[in-house]
Amino acid sequence: MSSKYELTHLQALESESIHIIREAVAESERPVLLFSGGKDSACVLHLAVKAFWPARLPFPIMHVDTGHNFPEVIEFRDRTVEQLGADLIVASVQELIDEGRVVEETGPRASRNRLQTEALVDAIDKYQFDAVFGGARRDEEKARAKERVFSFRDEFSQWDPKNQRPELWSLYNARHRRGEHMRVFPISNWTEMDVYQYILQEGIELPSIYFSHRRRVFERDGMLMAESPYLQLMDGETVFEADVRFRTVGDMTCTAAFESKAKTIEEIIEEVATTRITERGASRADDRVSEAAMEDRKREGYF
């Protein structure tokens, strides 16, 4: 930088995110941080730790567990929580199914992805959380491009895109009635590249599935799905071994891998810099349903 008074883009983004996190905590009664184990939530968690240092994290961490997660991600989640000495809440989709409160899809394409929303909304009600941090970014998807940093949810956790609060300067309005809450997205203005650059700069740890590894996979709808007990093979699908990695972390039934040799964050950054497919397009079967798939799920309370 030409002057010591100028901030790099990562410093500016970090500073904005820390401001948002502190503001949400100052203006709410019961905040919680959603942690999927993915790179975006790892980034938000790191920012939250920085925001309150040297004090401990002033809120618990919540994981929405579909029961169909990558074991590497669960291991990473537990290790991270233990290192921080943080409180972990697990919102379990399996429990909802066992209690008969939701019905699971069946068939070879069955996924618990949609049930995540139920488990999330259920846990928000149960613990009466009124500020819920998420790692969503506006560059991910076009419905997200129009969502506020402080996104108001009514008592049914629904998002109304046409009735959002104007958000000006750095003045966030977190006011809500009992039963309503705010979803807060501290890295709204970060791109996938910013996240990786920040992970490199800060030495943030990621689950091993982000890096190239040998795995048994099969091809479905042009995407490579991991072989697992949760996905049944359909006619014509065969399992083979390949060097793959994942670009996002989600349920095993809807998160696809792709062939890659990138074994370090530096190599991932080079790969992201030259890729021509968005991360959701490349690896999320759940966004392929319709042109407005994300918009519809967000309205229902998805994060």
Added chain:
Amino acid sequence: MTTVANLQDMELVRLATTGSVDDGKSTLIGRLLYDSKQIFQDQLEAIEEASRRRGTDYLDLALLTDGLRAEREQGITIDVAYRYFSTPKRKFVLADTPGHIQYTRNMVTGASNADIVLILVDARHGILEQTRRHAFLASLLQVPHLVLCVNKMDLVGWSQERYEEIVAEFRHFASRLTIHDLRFVPISALLGDNVVEESENMPWYNGPSVLHLLEDIHVGSDRNLIDCRFPVQYVIRPHTLEYQDYRGYAGTIRGGVWKPGDQVIVLPSGFESTIESIDTYDGPLDEAVPPMSVVMRLSDDIDVSRGDMIARPNNRPHAGQDIDAMVCWMTETPALRPGMKLSVKHTTRWAKAIVKDLHYRLDINSLHRDEGAQELGLNEIGRISLRTTVPLFYDDYRRNRYTGAFILVDEATNNTVGAAMIVGPTE
């Protein structure tokens, strides 16, 4: 394209664009994103597919910026959409705002923290009412740099005469506003002339393309580095063995250059102290400037809480309960009227307030002041006097966009219903 190599030397620049669909704004943005390789293959395929379904016979780059289904169905943009692109030197956060008068509140929102605003006009139609409105809003929000893109130059035969006519007309209008830095570029968004690459069709224009301009406009000195302002956001008290007696004040610096050892005053208490240390997770800082998020520790054990303002004893903000401000009203009901009670959020401080007076409503097209106005409706702008229940510690908006602004919140619905730019104490 950003890589590992330029990790450390990119600058963040906030940009707002406005203009109507007819001005080719979406095409310009689509091209900036496309040419800086921020449009991905699957997004492109989705647009191709959507264009085909809608019976458009060309690739409609405008579809990239129309996010919500309701917008696509109606062919309009309802809300502010955020886009991201970067060049080797800069990362841009682009707030794309719709141009129609109904969406004044969206432009105000998008421009509120923009470094640069980009306004488009159609070279065939020249300066329209809406162009004047956009320029006025950019000036009201004190966006430091305004770039007027004269688009569709291909449709006026690349005419230098037409371009200069528009430039002259705009300059004449802009002389009535406060615009610190004004630039003009003749372009064809559709054909790409002067968007990224310099145009071969307009040899008479020697200036930079839009992208080169965006890369070069100096924005670092737009911050206020003179008046030290630190609104206290959160008090950090670890209660751990290692940091038993630690008491730090977390916040974002909104003005000035801060150093350990500096004399400070805490408002409203008026207690003075010195800065013991400026802490961050990465270690203490020798110096801190806006907009860094830091934790300040003071040498004396004084009572400081969220909503307080730390400043310098010899350079304090205004402190007061009677404030004049320009307000943009953002809701249909209720209308803003004298006597109305609202909540105010200014920096990290909340107060209740009563509207004492509506001085005038401003016609944002003609700049005429209607002093007989009884109320402000949705998207209307006017000057009000306000009395707050507790003092605010503020600067004039012209001097500081962060300590000079506040939002108005309806206590019945909790909605944000107004955006205010402080003019000064009520006289």
